[in-house]
Amino acid sequence: MTAGGSTRARAVAAAVPDPELPMLTVEDLGILRDVTEHDGHVVVALTPTYSGCPALREIQLDVATRLSAAGFAGVEVRLQLSPPWSADWITAEGRRKLTAAGIAPPHAAPHRAEGPIPLTLTPPPSTLACPACGATRTERTAAFSGTACKDLYRCLACAEPFEHIKEI
Amino acid sequence: MAFDTPYEAITEETDSGHRWAFGTGFTDPLAGVNASLPGGVDAHDLAAYCLMLGDDALIMSHRLQQWLAKAPELEEETALANIALDLLGQARLLLTRAGQADATGRTEDDFAFTRTEREFRNVRLAEISDADFGGLIARLLVFSTWRLELNERLRTSADPVIAAVAAQAVKEITYHRDYAAQWTIRLGDGTDYSHERMAAGLAAVVPLTPELFEPSAVEQRLAEAGVAVDPSDLRPAFELVIAQVLTEAGLDWPQTSVVASVSGQAGRDGVHTEAMGYLLAELQSLPRALPGATW
Numbered sequence: 001m002t003a004g005g006s007t008r009a010r011a012v013a014a015a016v017p018d019p020e021l022p023m024l025t026v027e028d029l030g031i032l033r034d035v036t037e038h039d040g041h042v043v044v045a046l047t048p049t050y051s052g053c054p055a056l057r058e059i060q061l062d063v064a065t066r067l068s069a070a071g072f073a074g075v076e077v078r079l080q081l082s083p084p085w086s087a088d089w090i091t092a093e094g095r096r097k098l099t100a101a102g103i104a105p106p107h108a109a110p111h112r113a114e115g116p117i118p119l120t121l122t123p124p125p126s127t128l129a130c131p132a133c134g135a136t137r138t139e140r141t142a143a144f145s146g147t148a149c150k151d152l153y154r155c156l157a158c159a160e161p162f163e164h165i166k167e168i
Numbered sequence: 169m170a171f172d173t174p175y176e177a178i179t180e181e182t183d184s185g186h187r188w189a190f191g192t193g194f195t196d197p198l199a200g201v202n203a204s205l206p207g208g209v210d211a212h213d214l215a216a217y218c219l220m221l222g223d224d225a226l227i228m229s230h231r232l233q234q235w236l237a238k239a240p241e242l243e244e245e246t247a248l249a250n251i252a253l254d255l256l257g258q259a260r261l262l263l264t265r266a267g268q269a270d271a272t273g274r275t276e277d278d279f280a281f282t283r284t285e286r287e288f289r290n291v292r293l294a295e296i297s298d299a300d301f302g303g304l305i306a307r308l309l310v311f312s313t314w315r316l317e318l319n320e321r322l323r324t325s326a327d328p329v330i331a332a333v334a335a336q337a338v339k340e341i342t343y344h345r346d347y348a349a350q351w352t353i354r355l356g357d358g359t360d361y362s363h364e365r366m367a368a369g370l371a372a373v374v375p376l377t378p379e380l381f382e383p384s385a386v387e388q389r390l391a392e393a394g395v396a397v398d399p400s401d402l403r404p405a406f407e408l409v410i411a412q413v414l415t416e417a418g419l420d421w422p423q424t425s426v427v428a429s430v431s432g433q434a435g436r437d438g439v440h441t442e443a444m445g446y447l448l449a450e451l452q453s454l455p456r457a458l459p460g461a462t463w
Contacts, residue, residue, distance in 0.1 A: 045200075051336050052257025060199075078200025081261075081332035084339060117320060117338070119409055120346045121353060121416055142243040143347055144250040152243070168339040 005072075009042045010035040012070045016062050019055040020147045023101045026059060030089025033080050041074035042067050049085045050148040087149070087167050104128045104153065104164035130155035131162050138162075197260045197276065198329065203268045206326045209393050214327060215270035216289065216386045217396050219279065220436060221322075221330070222262030223290035226280060227444075228311055229255035230451050231297065232304075240301055247347055251308070254340040258333055265329045281455035285445055286438040292427065293376040295435075295444045299369070302355055302362070306369030309348035313409050314380050316341040317402045326394040349413045356417025367419055375427040381406075384436040 013035050014027035026032040026046065034045040044063055048056045060077045067075040087106035090098075095105035107127070112118075126138045135157035142152040150163040205211055232252035239245035260276045267274040293311055298304040319341060322334035355366035381403045383391070390396030414421060433439040454461060 048257075048336075050254060050257060050340060051261065051333065052253035052255070054253070076200065079198065081201060082328070082335060084332070084336035116405065116408070117316060117342055119349060119412060121349055121413070123350075142246065143343060143350075144243075144247040146246070148250055148253060166343070 005037040005040070006035065008070070009037040009044075009067060009072060012066050012072075013042075013044050013063050016059060016066060019058050019062075021098075021101075021103075023097045024090075024094050026063070028091050028094030028097060030091065030094070031059075031085060037072070040072055041076070042072045043076045043078060045078045045080040047080050047085045053148060085168075087165055090165065098165065099131050102131045102162055103150070104131050104162060106165040106167045109167040126153060128153060128164055130158060130160060132160040133158040196264065197257075198264045198268070201329065201332075205269060206328070206393075206395065209326065209395055210389065211269050211271065213386050213390050214395060215266045217390050218262045218266035218269060218330070220289040220384075220387070221318075222259045222266060222279070223288050224294050224311075224315065225255040225262065226259035227288070227290045227447065228294040229253075229259060230447060231294070232308075234297075235304065244301075248304075251344045251347070254337075254344070258337050258340075261329070261333045265327075265333075268329075277455070281452050285440055285448055288438060288440065288444065288448070289436055290440075291376070291379055291435040292441050292444075293373060293380065293435075295440060295447055296372075296376065297443050297447075299372065300365060302365035302369035303372050304369070305348055305351045305355060306366065307373045308344065309352050309413065310373050310377055310380075310410070312341050312344040312348055313406055314377075314402060316345050317405045317409075318397055318399065321397040321401070324394075325396070330395065345409075349409075352413050352419070353417040356414070356419040363418070366417070367422070370419060371422045371424055374422050374424050378426050379429070379434050379436075382434070382436075387436070 014025060014032055016026045016032075018024045018026060018029050018031075021029065029049070031047050031049060032044070033047050034043075036043050044067070046056070046059065046063070056079075063077050064075045086109050088109045090105065098105045123140055123143070126140055127136065128138050129136050130138055133155060135155055137156040138153050139156060140151060140153050141161070144150075145152045145163050149165055149168075151166050152161065153164050154161045205214060229252045232248050232255070235248045236245060236252075239248055259280075263276040263279040266279060267276070293307065296307070298307060316338065319334040319337045322330055323338065325331040325334065352366060355362040357363070381400050383398050383400055387396045387398060391398040410421065427441070430439045
């Protein structure tokens with residue numbers, strides 16, 4: 001293994017954009033778990049955000065294509081299912097890019113105590129800041145949105161609708 | 169070669185002539201995941217159990233997909249599509265695991281598209297059609313409350329793939345259950361008519377709930393081995409959650425008769441309701457007409 005090869009492979013893999021959130025790289029999103037290189041052979045581990053993430057296959061292919069194009073002889077892209085992805089893994093850079101693109105980044109994911117999984121019968125009041133105007137008078141309009149990882153909000157100050165990455 | 173988006177990279181013609189996702193080698197949803205089986209566990213039992221868990225998700229997902237373009241509002245359509253997608257993702261991993269466990273090498277597509285009705289192991293609650301949105305919400309409430317308790321306990325399964333899928337599924341189904349619970353309250357505590365429709369929905373699904381808690385022989389054996397959960401253990405937690413939702417919604421759990429098993433056999437034994445044949449006819453129509461078709 002060469003330290004330089006591993007670093008270079010990591011840089012290539014880390015730059016792959018997410019197809020559904022193209023302003024983010026796989027590294028920003030926190031799904032790139034590990035990159036190792038040995039004699040030109042690279043092994044990459046990715047963790048899907050949700051079980052049904054339809055973009056995963058495209059991301060795997062894109063990672064492999066870019067590493068091959070960067071001159072690595074063998075590329076293997078593995079799934080790492082455990083532990084499951086958490087929105088906490090989105091990097092500070094990823095959060096900045098999301099806000100710039102009009103998507104509210106997640107708060108810290110809830111840490112569950114032992115015992116039953118809490119049932120939410122009334123959604124708690126929104127504490128999100130509107131990515132457009134910064135006001136914190138916002139409300140959730142739907143628990144699901146255009147991709148598995150987001151829900152929908154609107155700003156009560158500027159009336160702009162916006163998406164938010166769910167805390168899981 | 170530099171691309172602005174990954175879609176450009178994968179629509180590029182490659183040396184092998186493969187485009188898009190065809191022939192990319194990424195068709196196995198468990199690619200690179202350690203395929204070894206837990207010691208001391210009957211491999212055929214493990215495969216059968218993966219089919220039970222996977223078929224519940226696959227068949228429920230298909231029923232939810234049938235709501236697309238029919239939901240009352242765009243937001244609900246998006247919600248149902250997302251829930252269906254989560255379940256389909258869980259199903260793909262579990263069916264693939266079944267093919268690893270029974271060493272036949274059957275793929276998720278082989279299991280979904282070429283098995284006959286008697287080979288499906290889902291509970292009958294997953295397959296019945298919904299008379300209306302109230303019926304769907306009632307079914308989703310019961311299904312997701314039950315499946316969440318099941319997956320919560322499967323996080324510590326002795327099978328590492330089942331445990332990993334369950335850990336992810338718990339996060340997803342928590343949202344499904346909240347969605348169904350919130351709609352149960354809106355409809356139950358809404359107008360006289362919405363209350364009536366929600367109550368009718370519950371009356372339609374309640375007769376199929378006892379089956380959810382009846383352990384099959386496979387589940388009993390694998391529960392002993394630490395792989396499965398004995399579903400009869402789920403009942404107290406299930407009833408607590410349902411009671412909480414129904415109280416808030418002003419609804420009662422209807423006292424109805426049970427949909428009987430056939431000579432003691434039900435969904436886990438491959439004995440289904442009439443609805444299942446129609447569902448599979450639609451689900452499998454294309455691969456049956458054009459075996460091996462790709463697009």
